[in-house]
Amino acid sequence: MTQLKKRRDFIKLMALTGLGIYLPSCASGERKKQSSTKKNKPKDPVSEIEEAIKSNNVTYLKKLDEQFDELNQGFNLAVGKTPALIALCLNTEGIAEAIKFAHKENLKVAVKSGGHSFENFSSIDDGLQINLSLMDEVKWINQTTVNIQPSCTLREMYDALLPKNRIIPSGSCGGVGIGGITLGGGYGFFARKYGLTCDSLMEATFVDGLGEIHELKQEDELMWALKGGGNGNFGVVSSFTFKTQKAPSEFTRHRFKAYKLDHSRAKELLQAYFKYSKELPESCFAAFVLNYKTLVLLITNYGSNNDALDNMIDAFSELCDDASVGTPKNLAESLRTYYGIEYPIYFKNASAGYYEDYETIATSIDQVLDVVFKKRGLIYQINTLGGNINNPQFEQASCYPHRSSPYLSELQYYWDEKKDPSELLKSFDEIQNILYENGIRKQYRNYPNLGFKEWERAYYGEHYERLQSIKKTYDPSDLFAQKQTVGLK
Ligand SMILES: Cc1cc2nc3c(=O)[nH]c(=O)nc-3n(C[C@H](O)[C@H](O)[C@H](O)COP(=O)(O)OP(=O)(O)OC[C@H]3O[C@@H](n4cnc5c(N)ncnc54)[C@H](O)[C@@H]3O)c2cc1C
CATH class of the missing domain: 3.40.462.20 (Vanillyl-alcohol Oxidase; Chain A, domain 3)
Known part of the structure; x- marks a missing residue:
């Protein structure tokens, strides 16, 4: 991921200046030429899918694209999965576009933030991986409240917070993504004093299984579900707002x-x-x-x-x-x-x-x-x-x-x-x-x-049935469906 991250600023700049996001391997002409010469690579099973959509918010990568494997790779080498496509998203709108695209192409969806799922639930065979690797920013809202994008790793989170003498109670492993750990609970050295990582969550931006964007507050039913039951079940969290605590010295x-x-x-x-x-x-x-x-x-x-x-x-x-x-x-x-x-x-x-x-x-x-x-x-x-x-x-x-x-x-x-x-x-x-x-x-x-x-x-x-009702509201067509995701009733 290091190489990829080195390129991140360049890619973001390209998008923001309206030049479109083209990882070199996505440029269609060049790509086609390359693929036809790589005889030992398997035939691309998604050749039916129209040329990658040009958007400032998301880039679609096919299996033969240069960075596909690097982007798809999770932390656990023992569980390999290969999506048909990766949607490399730059922002919330890109996630919404990718979800609508998945409906159109009839693809099931998985979400990847830090990629540390033990069972590699952040990838999906023959489906669409919504890849949030480029969404890892940390922005302070005020002196005690911080907004963090989902693929920010715990190392990056602590690096951003500790110089300001603040912490969010979370895990200890540097490569884990704030996205996955928060949505499943999140414990570590500080949880017995300040609660789980999800207990520090105050607001979230969420894209549901229909591609609709929701700004969530504490009292929302969906917010309840995201705190411990949000891992890839109903949609994608594109941004987390946390309260922080004074860091012990x-x-x-x-x-x-x-x-x-x-x-x-x-x-x-x-x-x-x-x-x-x-x-x-x-x-x-x-x-x-x-x-x-x-x-x-x-x-x-x-x-x-x-x-x-x-x-x-x-x-x-x-x-x-x-x-x-x-x-x-x-x-x-x-x-x-x-x-x-x-x-x-x-x-x-x-x-x-x-x-x-x-x-x-x-x-x-x-x-x-x-x-x-x-x-x-x-x-x-x-x-x-x-x-x-x-x-x-x-x-x-x-x-x-x-x-x-x-x-x-x-x-x-x-x-x-x-x-x-x-x-x-x-x-x-x-x-x-x-x-x-x-x-x-x-x-x-x-x-x-x-x-x-x-x-x-x-x-x-006891909460499973309540989560199923939430699933029905926000992901009625079961777009986020793989083993051990909350199912429709
Ligand atoms: C080495 C290691 C150390 C760990 N240490 C701790 C620890 O100290 N404390 C602790 O509590 N846990 C720990 N964990 C477990 C960790 O919390 C989970 O693996 C977590 O889900 C990983 O999050 P991720 O974003 O890195 O992974 P990913 O694989 O990207 O995501 C994990 C799951 O969350 C879903 N998901 C990710 N991002 C989003 C999003 N933005 N919106 C919706 N769904 C999303 C994915 O689809 C997947 O189902 C550890 C795991 C590893 C491998």
């Missing part, structure tokens, strides 16, 4: 490790994790990360020292083999250390249930550990939620349904191209089945898994 990280775990020690550590983390103040976040037989326990804090944190540090210093008790560091520098890899990789990640406390997994933990301890590379992680995420006002204003659960678990597995992941993926499914059979069925929409049974309830709880 410092951030501290503590890390503990325990090696060569067996069942009994792993369970003792896990029980201690639940016991101590539930007392932590809202400024703290904790993650219990079990990778094969090694535990890494992370605790972060941006508030003042407190007894609950000290107690947890003392307990894990005793229980673990290695303790690294941190000192306060500059916030921006600290956040940068969590940005992670930003180029596409092979992986399988998924939500592994919301938990209330240790009791939620007491009946399944032995079976889960049996699988994790057999497979090097399988990561079983439990993160803290709770705190202000469970604020009743946020609950009423959003369709994110799992606020009362103070923990979210996830499974992860990463591999390189040469490795066959099938055995590990079987273990992955085995754990999901164990959890499901033991009644752990609530899942985080932003950590999707095509394997989830009853995904409608898992992601949206």
Whole structure:
């Protein structure tokens, strides 16, 4: 995406000056000549579609166009999809035009902001991808309110906000798009104090499944749906207005490790994790990360020292083999250390249930550990939620349904191209089945898994039918339809 972004300003300038948007490969004459000489490329199945529409708002790219693959590529190399066309949009009007174009050409639609969907829901085989890669601007409305376009990454968001000593509570991975994370909820280091990313959303510009543009305010039913249920279900959000919070100046990280775990020690550590983390103040976040037989326990804090944190540090210093008790560091520098890899990789990640406390997994933990301890590379992680995420006002204003659960678990597995992941993926499914059979069925929409049974309830709880009614109003012809999108009744 770097090359693409380098060209962004040029492309925008072309459009704004009325010269039309022509990525070199879209210029029809030149393109045709090139395609006919590339004999080993597959025949373009959309040759029936008329020549790319000339518009200042959107450019259509076909499979043979030079930047098609780069634009389509999501973060997860393990899930490839190929749309018939990409609509590279410059603005809200471009999105509306693309949606009307999709109706005309009878194409189903997917939306791509940061492209970090675990299941690559931002692309769609043989359909139209509305690609928002060029819509990533951050504009301040006043000193505390900011407007952000959907493909702005979390790195870009923090880079824009932190110099002004402001934050929006969101995730930690630098490449994730503000579009997807907000519409599915969005949690991270700051959520226990300030709520989910979607809870900071004040206004949004939305293009529905008919291509109509809506300016949304807090009280709108659709706004309720977008806060936790907006990922590619009814239309496209082209702009988000967020309230921001004062950024803490410092951030501290503590890390503990325990090696060569067996069942009994792993369970003792896990029980201690639940016991101590539930007392932590809202400024703290904790993650219990079990990778094969090694535990890494992370605790972060941006508030003042407190007894609950000290107690947890003392307990894990005793229980673990290695303790690294941190000192306060500059916030921006600290956040940068969590940005992670930003180029596409092979992986399988998924939500592994919301938990209330240790009791939620007491009946399944032995079976889960049996699988994790057999497979090097399988990561079983439990993160803290709770705190202000469970604020009743946020609950009423959003369709994110799992606020009362103070923990979210996830499974992860990463591999390189040469490795066959099938055995590990079987273990992955085995754990999901164990959890499901033991009644752990609530899942985080932003950590999707095509394997989830009853995904409608898992992601949206009691709200699914209300979301279906909204779907009927804003996307009555089911334009946004792929696996696990909200369906018509
Ligand atoms: C490495 C990594 C780290 C992560 N860390 C966190 C974390 O700390 N906290 C957390 O909460 N989540 C985290 N996530 C999950 C992340 O929130 C989701 O993957 C999120 O949906 C990605 O958003 P995106 O815009 O990058 O992805 P995309 O793939 O572009 O979009 C994801 C989904 O949202 C839809 N969508 C995107 N933009 C729009 C739009 N403008 N209008 C309508 N629908 C849209 C897409 O169609 C797709 O269904 C992480 C994911 C990865 C891969």
